[in-house]
Structures are given as C-alpha cells and as structure tokens.
Amino acid sequence: MQRAMASALFRPLTVDWNMQGQWNDGRPMEQFAAEFIKPNDRLSSFDRLEIYNRQYWFRILDCLYDDYPGLLAVVGEEQFLKLATTYLTKYQSDSYTLRNLGDRLEKFLREEPQWTEPNQALALDMVRFEWAQVVAFDGPSKPVVTPDDLIDTPPEQMRLGLQPYLSILKLDYPVDDFLIAVKKDADSLRGEASNAINSAPTSKGESSQIPLPKPDVTYLAVHRFDNMLYFKRLEPEGYIILEALIAGSTLENACVKAVEQSTRPNADWQALIKEWFDNWAALGWFCRR
C-alpha cells in the first residue's frame, strides 16, 4: 500500500495543479484511490489523495525554487517548472533531507539538454555554481594546516588538501555577477518540513528583467568564511594551482603547471603566487590531505 500511495504522490500534477485523472494502467484515478483510501461525507478518495499529491509537489518544487533562483532566471519560470517537474520525476529524492534535492540536477541537464536550449552552457554553469553554494553552506571542514604542519616539508614533496566545502569552478559565463543581480536574499536553512503547504511555488525574484550574461570565461571559488557564504574570482593560473592540488599534485608541480600554461609572459610569478597563497591560507582553504 505504501508503494502504491507513494507512486501516486510522485506523479506530476496537471497544469492546473490537480491530480492526474488516470492511473498508469489507464484506470480512472478515482478507482485507483478508492482501492485503499476511504471517502468521507465531503471528500472522495480522489480528493483526499490529491491533497497529498499537491503537498508533495508544492513542497519539493518550492525547495528547488529556493535553491536554484539563478537557473530559474536563465531558463524562465515556465520552462523552469517543466524542467524541475521532469527532473524530480526522473530523480526522486533519495535523501532524508531536502538539502540534497538538487544533487543530480547537473547530471539531468546534461542528459536532457532540451530543457535548457538555447542556453545550455549557461544553465550548466549556473547549476554547478548553485550546487557549490549548497556545499559551501553546510559542507564539512577539516582542521586548517598551520605553518608548523609544513615547516619540515620541502615544496617538491608538499601536498596540500583543500577544504571539502570549497568548490573551484571554471565557467564559460560570469554567473556570479548574474546571480547577484537576480538574487534578493541570501540563503538560509531549509523551511520546516512538518507543516502542510497549501500553495503552489512561485518565483521570488525579478529575474525576467535581467539580461542574460554574455560568454566570458570565469574562474570562481565558492567557499565560506566565518560561516558566511562567499564566491571569489580566481586568476586562471590560481585556478590551475588549486585544481592541481585537489588532484594530488605537489605544491611545486602545481605551481610549475600554472606558470607553464599561463599566457602572461612577464608576470612576477614569485610575488603573485605568494600573494595568492597568503590570501588562500588566510581564508582557511588549506588542510591536510
């Protein structure tokens, strides 16, 4: 019975936010609902199941609206609703927490690019960026390395870890500036799940007024400091160093790789790299591997 009821709840609502009229096998939904739900003097079995069907979709759509305002702004509200409904039908929540509801959204958008055409690259950048914010908000942290931890390790042997809550992203679009323009409110904890939801989700922003960004390769770190969420632009070479460290390179090899791949001929690499590392260390990004 639980399987039957859950399967009914997981089926999308109609465009008018009603329960679908037919069950999977073509039977009227009223007949299906009446098999396990009692009617009362005011509500049919269909009506009673529909209350739960609506609550399910209102709750999870509302969660995606909250967590992905940038993606919504990229594709538009009508398309976002279709995309979100299809995603949540294909990838039902497999976590006890709504925090993880979007954890397969990037995968879904790659599998089904039709939902984000003609802005697929921008949409993918945005969803990666927005998921990185979920991770940065409450992801795990490790003890920060101190100079004492490193004092006896030469650069050619030194391998640094980066905080698990930190994401570094190479993006085709400056989605950070775009999201700042779109997003009115910073995030917070998820809404409480114990009460009923009685209205369909709606966009909270004024996203339709904001022009989409033009392509411009952007390197971003999404992190937290003093438990506040931040995103920070990186130089291309800085991105290469951090990416190499994450992949397990030694400090020396990471820096060499960045300099070799740089297109800047006359940079003072020693000064630049020292400045970056001072900054990253001050932000607490480095930890033991």
Add this chain to the structure above:
Amino acid sequence: MPANPFNSYTEYGIGIGLRVPHYRHILAQKPVVDWFEIISENFMVDGGRPLEVLDQILEQYRVVQHGVAIYFGSADKFDREHLRRLKRLVKYTQTPWLSDHLCWGSVDGRYTHDLLPMPYTFAVARHTAQKIREARDYLEVPICVENVSSYAEYHVSEMSEWEFLSEVVEQADCGILLDVNNIYVSSQNHNFDPYDYLNNVPHARVGQIHIAGHSKFEKYILDTHDHPVLDPVWKMYAHAIKLCGNTATLLEWDDRIPSFEEVHNEALKANQFRDNIVASSPTNK
C-alpha cells in the same frame, strides 16, 4: 515532581521552535525562553552556519530535538546514515528526549518529505513499535512519537487513531508527543470527537505537547502552522493538561512567521492553563 513516568521534564515549561527568521533576535537579545525545539534534520550537517548557531543556542538555552524524517511507520528499514547523524546530534545537544512522528514517508529509499498517515492495523503497530525500539536502543535517548494531522483514512484500518497510537506506544514502551492541534485537525477531517481521542490515550506516556495554528478550507482543515492557536485547540489543551498534568509544551509556528515576541507571547498563553492546574491540584488546597 514529574507529572507521570514519561514526563520527567515538567519543569521545562513553555518552549518555542527555533526558526531562522528569529536567529538574529535570539542571539543578540538573548530573550528568556524556557527551551527551544530544533528540527533535527536542519542540524544534521557537517559544518557551517547551522552548527555555529546551534553552538550559541546551546550556550544559553535548553534544546529538545524534534525530527521530521525518521519515518517509524515506513516499511523500509532505517536509513543508517540518517540514524548515525542523528545520534551524533543527540550526543551534541544532550537532548533529554527525542521526538518524531508516527507516520511513514519513504518507500524503497525514495522520500516524499511528508508525514503520511498510517494504516491503523495490529500488524503495522507491531512493525512500528519494533522500529521505535530499535531507534531508541541505537540512539540511547527516550523517544516520544507525535500524532500527525491527516487528510486520508485507509480501508484496511482496524482501529481508531488513538487506539493505534496507544497500541504502538505500549508495545514500544515509549512516550507520546501529543499534538493537540493535530488531533483537532484530524477530528474535523475524519468526523470524530477530539475529546474521545484526548480521553483515551495513555496519559502517563505523554512527555510533551504541541500546540499550533491551522487553516480552514471549504471541505477540510490543513495543518499549516501559520496562525495563532485557535480557541478550540486552547480548550483541548486545557483538557489535555488536566489529564496529563503539567507537561512540557511547545508552540509551532513555521510559516508566515511573525516577530519573535509575537510567537513567544502566543506560546506563553499556555501558562494560564498550566497555572490553573497547579492552583486546583489537591496539594495546593
């Protein structure tokens, strides 16, 4: 004195739910509040702002954990990762008891994120009680199960909701978080007398009471937690206190949340009923 064996925290008084819009006020003003109820799942995270806030709250206040996703009634086995994280939080907060709902909400590892009503059968009661015992043994903390508000009933049910609740808590030997508002909502949706419910649950097992507001629609009532407590619920609360004795009580306000003061003042209205009980008890005459 505890009012009953499952109500060892009579002195806990009136609590309110810790909610994001009030963080700044609470942390800055440090208002006098008997205790806060936290939603466990919001703090079962690995780091960041939620845990920082919790640290600061724990420095000043007593905290009781209330969960929304254990799903004692799901046919599925427990999500072990969920329980592991919950136990870590229980140790961290030192919650004196832990509550979650008498409901189901997941099937085959897929989550509805809702509090779905149980079929009231003896077989389901046995299964649910077994899961409550298993959770309590693992978490090493007393458990109270909360009655949910519901909008549907099943053909297979063999007893009333209060009989089912009683059957489960007796078999599990656990406490009850008696949600008076939920009883009222369900009584209106399912045409039963809410006082039959109140009168027939094992009062000695009621460890906590919830009160809240709800919303009326044309054909049913929805448990929205977005209003002050309505008069019929206050009357039921007064009756519940008479039956159960002074019991730790919490006001839930989860949507359209007003100022902290408004929520707290609404919660403190419960004191008049608790004080009446104390004044009329035989030892005070």
